[in-house]
Amino acid sequence: MNAQHPGHEAVLAVDVGNTRTDLGLFDQTELLGTVSLTTPSRLTEDEALTSLEIALGRLGVAHLAGAILSCVVPNLTQTWTGALERVSTSKVLTVGPGLKTGLKMNYDDPKEVGSDRVADAVAARELVSGSVVVVDLGTTTNFEVIDSSGVFLGGIIAPGLALGARALERAAARLPMIELTAPKHVIGKNTRSAIQAGVVLGEIARINGLIDAISSELNEDPAIIVTGEGAAAIAATLERDATAEPYLTLTGLAYLWQLNQGRRGERSW
Ligand SMILES: Nc1ncnc2c1ncn2[C@@H]1O[C@H](COP(=O)(O)OP(=O)(O)O)[C@@H](O)[C@H]1O
Numbered sequence: 001m002n003a004q005h006p007g008h009e010a011v012l013a014v015d016v017g018n019t020r021t022d023l024g025l026f027d028q029t030e031l032l033g034t035v036s037l038t039t040p041s042r043l044t045e046d047e048a049l050t051s052l053e054i055a056l057g058r059l060g061v062a063h064l065a066g067a068i069l070s071c072v073v074p075n076l077t078q079t080w081t082g083a084l085e086r087v088s089t090s091k092v093l094t095v096g097p098g099l100k101t102g103l104k105m106n107y108d109d110p111k112e113v114g115s116d117r118v119a120d121a122v123a124a125r126e127l128v129s130g131s132v133v134v135v136d137l138g139t140t141t142n143f144e145v146i147d148s149s150g151v152f153l154g155g156i157i158a159p160g161l162a163l164g165a166r167a168l169e170r171a172a173a174r175l176p177m178i179e180l181t182a183p184k185h186v187i188g189k190n191t192r193s194a195i196q197a198g199v200v201l202g203e204i205a206r207i208n209g210l211i212d213a214i215s216s217e218l219n220e221d222p223a224i225i226v227t228g229e230g231a232a233a234i235a236a237t238l239e240r241d242a243t244a245e246p247y248l249t250l251t252g253l254a255y256l257w258q259l260n261q262g263r264r265g266e267r268s269w
């Protein structure tokens with residue numbers, strides 16, 4: 001996506017995942033454009049700033065009214081905060097303890113929850129009034145469960161699709177890396193389609209099974225939102241009705257920015 005924007009009220013949301021870093025430019029909670037980068041293992045503040053300047057150029061803005069960061073790679077947090085501070089006119093918000101979320105975090109230690117999961121939960125809560133489960137497809141396939149009164153009940157962390165495929169390729173000499181698409185048949189007649197059945201159809205079966213288990217534990221049928229890589233394709237194959245929201249995490253960050261500008265809600269994380 002690409003957008004040209006005058007840039008007066010533009011807010012940048014940055015979601016640093018373990019594999020990919022997504023940047024989303026917002027006017028309030030309207031997504032104007034995105035830029036996607038590979039998450040490197042090391043990054044200097046100057047390198048992050050260079051990436052940011054290129055991204056802002058592509059998005060058509062020179063200055064930002066604000067920025068909000070979710071980073072689940074701790075050694076990159078300070079780098080991104082520093083770079084964002086150099087392009088934003090107001091303070092850069094970092095999702096973490098102390099930031100208002102409007103959600104009650106029912107996790108043994110709320111500080112442990114990944115900030116991307118908090119952003120997902122906040123966006124899901126804005127989109128759905130009842131209980132809702134988010135399935136986020138990334139490095140991990142993680143689930144977030146939010147009840148009808150807006151409590152984050154916890155969730156599930158499972159290996160992501162690419163991780164499963166990569167693990168097979170690395171562990172077994174005769175197994176190749178496969179394309180992450182569903183095969184026509186579950187009974188594979190060659191190595192590639194057998195692996196695709198195991199990895200892709202296995203992932204779908206796991207998601208279906210875990211959603212059933214969550215519904216039993218909740219004793220109700222929550223709404224399902226799928227986000228992340230290939231969200232639409234996975235959502236379409238699930239047994240229950242599921243909505244694909246490819247930019248749920250970025251949208252959650254935009255809500256969190258508004259919330260913490262004093263325009264909305266209560267409750268700190
Ligand atoms: N449903 C899927 N279809 C295709 N690729 C997927 C899917 N889920 C995850 N992946 C792959 O998993 C990796 C991690 O996804 P990404 O969204 O970049 O994760 P993160 O948010 O953890 O940075 C990527 O290489 C991506 O291509």
Ligand SMILES: CC(C)(COP(=O)(O)O)[C@@H](O)C(=O)NCCC(=O)O
Nearest residue numbers: 017018072112113114138139140142
């Ligand atoms: C579960 C995650 C690894 C997901 O990260 P991602 O797949 O987006 O890179 C991340 O949210 C994280 O590091 N969480 C901390 C553990 C927790 O949420 O309990």
Ligand SMILES: [K+]
Nearest residue numbers: 018072073074
């Ligand atoms: K780790």
